[in-house]
Amino acid sequence: MTQVSFEASFQKKIDEEIMIEPQDYMPDEYRKTLIRQISQHAHSEIVGMLPEANWITRAPSLRRKAVLLAKVQDEGGHGLYLYSAAETLGITRDQMLQQLHTGAAKYSSIFNYPTITWADMGAIGWLVDGAAIMNQVPLCRTSYGPYARAMVRVCKEESFHQRQGYEIMLTLAKGTPVQKQMAQDALNRWWAPALMMFGPLDAVSPNTAKSMEWRIKRFTNDELRQRFIDVTVEQIRILGLDLPDANIKWNEERGHYDSSELNWDEFWNVVKGNGPCNKERLATRVKAWEDGAWVREAASAYAEKRKTKKAA
């Protein structure tokens, strides 16, 4: 087959909703886009452990501590599923970690915001994991097999993450006035950053069209963001908290909630590395990798020893 016919039969498979598997032909750009997207996604799961791990020792009860620990452990698992999926495309784990540690690779900018009170654990589970689920459910049917299969696993595990977060918010919102204020403050701070998790406006998102054509993405950033706003407004009402944006209003004609324009200068600023916690997150991550060097070396030495013993 010629290059042109390879590409035509690739697109035909995509259009017929046939999954692409690691050994199948795929255009270079498709491969590159997937490596970028899946590794960024993996990095987000890994860096995403940091803001929450920060609160494990200070969780207010043994139950909350066990739950938070389990959630953080799940996020580590998600990172591993996704790194493995990316590796099937021909990049190594070490290359990806290097890209993360040198700052060459991006991760979700939401994790560059600080977690200053316990209510932030509620708001993150509810809003951040909630937004992630909204993004990830359509990815269970994305065109690349290993990515889709990883996402099925991830989505199964995510649902408790959101529910435990909402439960924290509910407890605070029904608590003392000070606790309720804490919940409100967390909602106010996390609302806009959570909406930014869906990425830039469609109008300035150059990769969207191609990603939709390749069925890597199935909905645009704006579609998913709107869907998230619509379901979350109802959830805020159930908590009995005030809406975090005075411009949230039901639009009869559109059948959706209207809301304020987001501060995209802030978004790009955080993406470029100037958010409140970018440097701290990266430094923590690099330190964890470097402090773990002796463990990796010891495990390799032990494996080598066992191998020679067996051979003897």
Place this chain on the structure above:
Amino acid sequence: MSNENKEWPLWEVFIRSKAGLDHKHAGSLHAADAQMAIENARDVYTRRMEGVSIWVVESKHIHASNPEEAAAFFDPAQDKIYRHPTFYNLPDELKHM
């Protein structure tokens, strides 16, 4: 910071979800040796009691059919519909067959 040649090998993980079922491919992971691969597989793939047994195989030992030759390779089975029970015309009153 990273050390390309010291990356642990990749292992494919197969999990039996309950007694009586086949081991099914669950995913892959890196580990220094088989024992560590099994322990890591437990933590990565069975946090919610998804398994009662784990197999690990170093990925380099897996041999696969060639996807570019898949059409020709699987072709011999295509025109043998008489291998299926529905190929045979039998009277409706015939039961339990």
